[in-house]
Amino acid sequence: MTHTNTPRKYVIANWKMHGDLAHNQALLDRYVSQLSDLKGTQVVVCVPYPYLAQAQAKLQGTGIAWGAQNLAKNEDGPFTGEVSAQMLCDFGSQYVILGHSERATAYCESDENIAQKFMVAKKHGITPILCVGETLIEREAGVMELKVGKQLDAIIDLYGVEVFQNTIVSYEPIWAIGTGLAATPDQAKAMHLFIKGKLMQVNATHENSVKILYGGSVNPQNALQLFMVEHIDGGLVGKCSLNAQEFEGICQAAESCQE
Ligand code: PEP
DSSP states (O other): OOOTTOOSEEEEEEOTTOOOHHHHHHHHHHHHHHHTTOSSEEEEEEOOGGGHHHHHHHHTTSSOEEEESOOOSSSSSSOTTOOOHHHHHHTTOOEEEEOOHHHHHHTTOOHHHHHHHHHHHHHTTOEEEEEEOOOHHHHHTTOHHHHHHHHHHHHHHHHOGGGGTTOEEEEOOGGGTTTSOOOOHHHHHHHHHHHHHHHTSSOHHHHHHOEEEEESSOOTTTHHHHHTSTTOOEEEESGGGGSHHHHHHHHHHHHHTOO
């Protein structure tokens, strides 16, 4: 998928390992009734694998897109428990979250593994949502740009900076995820500028086709302030995406700060 006629903002729900058929049904019904008609905001829901069919059935034709939270770096074969890009495509997934720190930490995903998955997603026409971000210790040591730069370089070194065209990068400071302690607009702005600077090495078209989101304790109270910041193209939302009212508040914030 490309970002031609690209929406100005993205709000992406990361349901993580939450939900069941009945709860999802109710939540998706609310998403559809409240969020289908947004003009400048693309809403995306990244669900656990078993619910991709449910997301497809509920969201097809609504303007709300769906996707997954991981994919296999291999195309197919004897990889027990893995799910391939083609399988995601079979269920209409247009997006996939890659490199989320919860996975990187719990399943020892290396930057190189994530880079391979990034390319596999692109090859299959799935927009990767690449998560990057530093720990609190790294921030306190002042090496946050080094850390994020290294995560981006893992992809740039293997495939060149051009592969970031029509992709999404989400700056997710690890200390802000699920903690209720979001980055300040100034902290987010500085990192977004850094990321943009690194990825803008090609040309202006390229710059416009990479969306850079912020993720980490976004809620209806702080969303507008964060989304108004130049270079923040929307948010990746965990906890608040499980509550229809809170998620709507965040999407409305994205919608209301369009130029
Ligand atoms: C996330 O897990 O990507 C995330 C941003 O979570 P939360 O919104 O709960 O901090």
